[in-house]
Amino acid sequence: MILLDLCPSVKNILLLDSEGKRVAAKYFSDDWPTNNSKEAFEKTVFTKTQKTNARTEADIIMFENNIVVYKFVQDLHFYVTGGEDENELILATVLQGFFDAVGILLRGNVDKKEALENLDLILMCLDEVVDGGIVLETDANSIAGKVASHGIDSGAPLSEQTISQALATAREHFTRSLLR
Amino acid sequence: MAQPLVKKDDDRDDEADYSPFLGIEKGAVLQEARVFNDPQLDARRCSQVITKLLYLLNQGETFTKAEATGVFFAVTKLFQSRDIGLRRMVYLMIKEISPSADEVIIVTSSLMKDMNSRTDMYRANAIRVLCRITDGTLLTQIERYLKQAIVDKNPVVASAALVSGIHLLQTNPEIVKRWSNEVQEAVQSKAALVQFHALGLLHQIRQNDRLAVSKLVTSLTKGAVRSPLAQCLLIRYTSQVIRESGVNNQTGDRPFYDYLENCLRHKAEMVIFEAARAITELTNVTTRELTPAITVLQLFLSSSKPVLRFAAVRTLNKVAMTHPMAVTNCNIDMESLISDQNRSIATLAITTLLKTGNESSVDRLMKQITNFMSDIADEFKIVVVEAIRSLCLKFPLKFRSLMNFLSNILREEGGFEYKKAIVDSIVILIRDIPDAKEGGLLHLCEFIEDCEFTYLSTQILHFLGNEGPKTSDPSKYIRYIYNRVILENATVRASAVSTLAKFGAMVDSLKPRIFVLLRRCLFDNDDEVRDRATLYLNTLGDGSVAETDKEVKEFLFGPLDIPLTNMETSLKNYIQDPLEEPFDINSVPKEVKSQPLAEKKATGKKPTGLGAPPAAPTSAADAYEKLLSSIPEFAAFGKLFKSSAPVELTEAETEYAVNVVKHIFDSHVVFQYNCTNTIPEQLLENVTVIVDASEAEEFSEVGTKPLRSLPYDTPAQTFVAFEKPEGVPAAGKFSNVLRFTVKEVDTSTGEPEDDGVEDEYQLEDFEVVAADYILKVGVSNFKNAWESMVPETERVDEYGLGPRESLAEAVNAVINLLGMQPCEGTEVVQSNSRSHTCLLSGVYIGNVKVLVRLSFGIDGAKEVAMKLAVRSEDVIVSDAIHEIVASG
Structure with missing residues (x-):
């Protein structure tokens, strides 16, 4: 990661439940080499942010030379971590993109149960947001579109999709037919 | 709004935390993975199994090598399925397992097929997967496709190729650099993210x-x-x-x-x-440049988004350190942030205000902070305490209210780090503001009456012992100190005894009373306490064993002029291998090891591959001494005075890497050449360095120690010794040629051929300079040390250093020139100050202590002037230091 110093980079993305347990997590930096160190970090993040109210707007905290932006919904806690010199607003954009994309993919029912039942979508979503620490996509509709267009439920009738999702799918089909 | 939410939570409880992964077990899932081998693939079921495997990995479960290989081979079978969703999961799984090089081959063809698929999603993902797991050899095969992908019409495909390029650049720079035309084209892309990724890659390709x-x-x-x-x-x-x-x-x-x-x-x-x-x-x-930036940040301060407020206040906080005036416009907005929900924002706002506030606003601010302190965490409190400390140093007249604040928070609950920060601050204020001394000492006394941290108690007692006797009424501290002897644990008691003794030694009027107290300590149930009391009673008392009063004080309370780490290593060595004779403190090397700094440099630099010099061993000086004394030719040179840091004599990444360490003895120098052979096909024999000392007149060569053989990648040393006039800091320039016999090595067997060829290799020159004759030896209290030197040895002169980049650069240049140890952190120059005083200390060859006081000034045209004052144990040495600077 030494050469990436100028490029905005994300150290990890976490999705924890209301007790601080990991639902899904992706680490891109070597700062936490073992699972124990990862869990310790998650525990610290969780306890430090537990009492805050990050439900309407994303909140932010800085500790151990990291900046963490986070947002909660129901019993799910979303976190994005970056280095202390990272532009806070870039991290917040990544968080918002991931948060909204999950919202679209879970069709508004964003809670732990739904997330675990659709863990494949969540993991693909993580994969589409950041690649090896580099921001891949921040637009929630594009992220969800990339995941949903070949998700397991892609056969579901259009009526069940949210409008934005339907739009994303339509755009997807449109561009594909154009490029052919 | 809150009502329905709570209700829903209650309903949920009945389901008892249902999870689709409840009771999941690795063994069972691995069994389930057998479905991947079914001739009739059930895509949905396979996806589910992969999800379970990924869930396990995500939860921190690890697969053994065999398990991972098994899963990997099973997963590769799934490329047969045409189900898009399943293929996506297969990609994820392969990335997660990160297969080894020989396994990668199995999936390469499948992935390459996908890379050329018509489905954009396949193309994008296959590129990312393949680039993640590939190595250099495969990369050349797929390079053509990647170049195409970079300029692909589909932004997702282009981004995938570009981001992969950024990652690959770390491992295979020469290949990725060939793509710069395509990347250049992608920078012009209309797709937002493609432009971003292309710009990132293009810059990295060209960054050098x-x-x-x-x-x-x-x-x-x-x-x-x-x-x-x-x-x-x-x-x-x-x-x-x-x-x-x-x-x-x-x-x-x-x-x-x-x-x-x-x-x-x-x-x-x-x-x-x-x-x-x-x-x-x-x-x-400049302020003019800053203004527009400050204006937009000020707008952010009142944003509804916490992230924005945080970003703005954090940046303004940094600006306030260097340009407090530029930030004062934001003070009103800052003050409203003190009550911000987010405590990080509140803390940053407060500390910014403390930096920008003027003298008149201090009291009002302190009132606000007092309310604020009770509901923030310790780590924030520490930040506030540090800000208050610097505020107090800025406005010494306000010390009373600030000191009061510190003593109040000292009495409240708090963890060790927090209390330590407060105590440190009070100590600093006492040291720097004379008026604050007596009050501050009493605050500390009160604190140790009820202090749960042994470390802090002993620190404070030590400090009291130094400062208390110099106050107008030393006797009032005795009560607090003696209370410790009655009430505390053994460590604190022992340190209280030492403090009492200091009072007794420094204040004659108190001596009889102190002795009464010390005699009581003779009955303490702890050895250390009794020993200390006995020692002090016998040395300070009337039946004193020592000759003069001054000597006693020097012996008991004088500074230890040996770095503690050196003392520790020497003692450890002594214990490992105990001798008949007692441990001699004079045998401990006094040189301060600048090891951490060297290590920092090493990690900061990019790895230079095999050519990198072997990192200096942790206790370089000890290792050198051992090494040199083991060579009979050099054993007669006496005690090693100093060894320099390694000086590189070759460029990085050349055939042979050589650096030299200069060992200085009283009348000899020994050059140790550390050589590394970086060519696997070669074995070097009879390696010597031919040194031309024609530009170093005072030196004459007395011996060499050739290196018999130097195999590939095994660093070894050859030495050359010179004689020089005794005790004189002779300087000179040496040019070097590496001479050796080279033999070809068959890399498959590792056997060298019999015949060798004589060859030479030109090395760079290096110099022996005056700084090589000065040891970096710190003193704990520069002022005391300075005053204890005979003023007649002082030599003062002024020098113009000409235009310099900055004051800090000039200060560093002089420190490096002299090779002395900066004291009391004076090597750090405040970023925009116009003058600076730097204190240096060292030991000159012949074991002569030298102290240097440097005063620098810089004017508008960056001209730096310097006043150099030297005191030493020998006037000749004082003059010598001036000579070094004058000729440097």
């Missing part, structure tokens, strides 16, 4: 070429960049170019400043903030 980066920035800042992320990146590159090019001296304008200022009006907040931050971080930024 300053001119190219500068050109890139010049062309792009004219407005071709659309994506906010790419814009942020461009701002970072621009500030890098600005840093490297400096200010235009004629007009005072800074290149590209206009671009940064324009970005302040961008519509994306992240770009505005990035630009504002870049402006505040410009070197020597």
